[in-house]
Amino acid sequence: MTYSGRILIVDDNPKNIQVAASILKQAGYEVEFALDGASGLSWLESNSFDIVLLDIMMPGEDGFEICKLIKSNPKLNKIPVIFLTAKTDRESVVEGFESGGEDYITKPFDSQELLVRVKNQIELKTNRELLEKMNKNLEKLVAEKTEKLTAANQDMENTNRQLSKRNEELKHLEESKQHFLNILGNEVSGSLNEITGMLQVIKYKVDSKKVAQLVDRIDHSLSKIETFVNSALRITELQSKGSLLKPERLDINKLIGFAMFQLDEKIRRKQIVINNKSNKDSVNITGESQLIMAALIITLDFFLERNLPDSAIQLELRQDKQGLEIIFQDNGPNVSEEEISSYFDLFYTGSQSLNFPRMIAEAHLGEMSIKNRNNITGITLKLGFYTK
Structure with missing residues (x-):
């Protein structure tokens, strides 16, 4: 060797x-x-x-x-x-x-002993030198990485400060928006109440059945608008401030009846039959009445719009320990997955948007879904309010 x-x-x-x-x-x-x-x-x-x-x-x-x-x-x-x-x-x-x-x-x-001991010490020296070189390279690399990390941390701190500033600005804007919406809601509610009051005066001052019927229709529409405005403000408040629901004990059958009353003119005009298959006089849940009422009105209106005159809409209530599912079914046209997705789109501009009732269901820890009925035309819509 x-x-x-x-x-x-x-x-x-x-x-x-x-x-x-x-x-x-x-x-x-x-x-x-x-x-x-x-x-x-x-x-x-x-x-x-x-x-x-x-x-x-x-x-x-x-x-x-x-x-x-x-x-x-x-x-x-x-x-x-x-x-x-x-x-x-x-x-x-x-x-x-x-x-x-x-x-x-x-x-x-001994010659072999001499060679082995010399070889071992030279190898140890070589390995030590190699290790020192590697350590120096590693120290240099660590120093470079540390410098880069320090710079990155500084950039991150600057970014965090900017984000914190932007968050404060957004918080201020959100508070301003909420304040504006509250003012707007109060103004709208006040104006609607004034209009309602004047309509009642007209109804009782003018001795005309047609005028009275017209006043009732306008009054229903105004009541519907007020419900939507107040519900929209409430949902905005829940989402922006992280507020909690204001739950109360509710009879869902009474709310369904009130929703049908709000849509009575359209129901009679299209001669659509709405069958509530609930076999109980009262079905109670815990929730925020104003919001659930708005969800029911919008959902029923969705079915009224998509069905032809002389159609039928079936309602079924399924309740368990967690909450309640309201199942709507009809015999109208089937819908594609793309159409279903568009109904729940936040920016959907059509007359049949279901984004608002879905947000209300989610605020009650529930959900909303649509699917085509098996083997027949029509859709099934589930509106759930799971309020543990």
């Missing part, structure tokens, strides 16, 4: 140097030598070596002192030192390690 590396032998005995150098050169090492410690230090300071083979017993400063000088020099202390010694007593071995030596070989030394 061929080895590589540069070795310095420091020994005052030329014969020992000759024997060791011969073995090492044959193995492929480059070898230099010095006959005393001072010369050895001079060689080390002016040349590059991978390892030092150092005799202990030399004139002047012995091997222990030379080793201490090597290890105290920052430029030389990474070079491994192997002692060549005839001393095998425990004290000498310990002193050699305490002075900084990495290993020792006793004289007369």
